[in-house]
Amino acid sequence: GSSVSMVVPLLRANVDGKFKILQISDTHMSSEPRLCNDAIDADGHVRAPFEADPQTQAFISEVLDVEKPDLVVLTGDQLHHDILDSERVLRKVLDPIIEKGVKWAAVFGNHDDEGGFSVVGEAQMEIMEGLPGSLCASGPGSVEGVGNYYVQVCGQAGDERVATLFLLDSHGQVKSGVKEPDWDYIRPSQIYWFRRTSQELRQTRRPGSKHQSLVFFHIPIPEFADDDRLTIASGHRGEPTEGPSFNSHFYDALAEEGVVAVGCGHDHVNDFCALRKARVEGGDGASKAQRPWLCHCGGSGFGGYGSHGGRYYHRRMRVWELDTETAGLMTWKRVEYVDGPVDEIVLMKGGIIGSF
Template sequence: MAVVTDLTVCIFPPTLPAHGPDPRTWHRIEKELYLHTAPQQRAWLYVALVNEEELAAEDLVVMDIRVGDPPSSGHWESRPGGIWALRNKFSGKIDQAVTEVDVLFGVDAVDPRPQWALMRSSLQLNAQPEVPVARLSVLHGRAKPRPGTQAPLRVGEDGTFKIVQISDTHMVTGVGVCKDAMDAHGKYLPESEADPLTVDFIGRILDAEKPDLVIFTGDQLHHDIPDSQSALFKVVAPIIERSIPFAAVFGNHDSEGTHALSRMAQMSILQNLPFSLCEPGPEHVDGIGNFYLPVLAPAPSKLPLSALYFLDSHGQIPSEIRNPDYDPIKQSQIDWFPDTSQAQRNAREKGDEDSQSHLSLVFLHIPLPEFREGRLSIRNGHRGEPSETPTFNSHFYDALVKEGISALGCGHDHVNDFCALLPQETQQDGDKTPRLGPWLCYGGGSGFGGYGSYGGKRYHRRARVWELDTSTGSLKTWKRVEYAMDRVDEVILVEGGAVVDPFITE
């Protein structure tokens, strides 16, 4: 394992190559400290690393790091940027030594990684006031295994399982700006810091619902932000603080921009966080983040009672037909889905508890073309804007029907929060009786950094809650909305394993 033996900040004119210290020992943290906003200079943090087994007793290693005013005691060494390093001779043990250093940005930055400590004081770089401040985060010793990754998802003893769906948080590097908030009475509020509002809203929902799982349905990040990691950490921190498992799919904005991390890089970050159930998915399937999570019966049973499917809905594409237009779900994803679903079905059939109903849900970011079909019947919630979907229909919806999916949850269109049905016709044995399902549901926008208005009208931020009851084969949903004390638009979607229409009463 590597140990930090020194660190420094190097500043370069933009006309010169950024050649720092000896690359055989010094590692550059690939985050430009001015966030590409300073035309006259560029700055990076360099960390000297030596493998533990190569250290001798007389070698100095970094035991602690401070930023700001000089510490009052100890033999601290000054480094550029207001950094102070405490170095001692190597004792043969690295438990107390610094082993990793990272940079996060913003006064609202957080580091949810176990054992990492984020410096309160920012680096002294003389950046412009509007540039999010750079802050060091430090790891001492060996990182322990991340918590919350061993136990599978399970329904409660009463057969229920609750999911909070959070969509379109649009976090940025720094606090961001909310331009369209309003108070409980609909009065427009002035511009304010966006991301702290989003974090607070998420926390209040989690405390009210205490879910078994949180699902992010895309656009966790705003487009064109300079540091993806800082923004990702902020959005997942409230979930990790409460020890709740979470999963995520990507939206069209998450990896947009010159300096944005790729989907694979973001997935790697998410996978290594506590309580994360995120997966990149099979390499032969288009996109990053095509995976499924089984929800098992109470321990010690291994019987899956529900399956949750996650798909990458890709991003925006050039189009002469519609602007904006989006990539459709790819054929490799459509092929992967029924294969995975049928494997789950086979696993259930081998179980000895088949008296319990099985419910399957699908989550993605961009809605399918069926969300804008004329035959679509909104049964709950509201449409506040036209559905932005791919122009080309690859008919993934047909696979959902064939596999008996109960509901699909998406994001993308912030002020849509409805659940709707598209009647289907069965043609088995000549039967053309219309039947229902699956439900097509929007989550609604949860983030204050993304738009919360359309056509001159503002909307409160919201999130969708799903509750499965595998003992009765039922699925119900409701929303949590700003300022509302109770559940909003609660409705039963499935009863006895079959999709129901709340508008039809006997």
């Protein structure tokens, strides 16, 4: 049947046409009290050990109060590995969001069902689907992974869809013999599902409508890695990209479908937004920046690592603000100890991708 026939929750832009998403990633909650990992104070000094999860919950609550998002997207590693009681620990992550009545959607990371005791993805997804405010869905059975789904945003009036958010399962760690650790890739069945759904949804919109697509998953695709075609326009690379050695070319599908931006997690101390230059055949060899933006959230949880190569980083979250009236998209981060937005950047204005 049609991939767009599943029941899809609808969100609505605000009266001013804005729609705000808070991306939270890598909260690494545990069932046992766990001490913080690599935490530093406002001046960058290592903090005395404290219990990680309550601090992560407080950080989530604080950012929710400041930003008042319309939707929270959790991009994986909500749980640390070897979690005995996934439901209780998931509630620790989600309670601050549920308490404030904010709608939310989540994808899995590599840690969420890792280890001998953990509840497998299907069961975890079932738990999440049943919680207040949840827009989570396990997605079509014919598509590999758990939690390949989409949600749509309507304009502030009427039922025209002005944005589609795709969420995908990027799986986990694999033994490849190529590198250690290595990571699984977005599978062909997922790419096919994404392309088909994106195209079917496009056919339901009137031509020339101001619509934007964003895509969220946990493990960055290989194009996030440094090369001569990647230009970081905002934020920083604090560590090399930990992505799959095998490139399944999901990026090409994202570019061809005109996706505006991708939001990933996984690399806790990467929080950049970057564009890749497209190779232009012939001509003077000039290359132009092409969609999508490749953005990292940065690590939000005190239970996960927060340093690389001896450098320590504060916990952070990424905010995405869509302007559905003008086809605009801005993003910035919320960082511990900092008042106000960090690394604010316009990703798209009037339907045109920023050129940097």
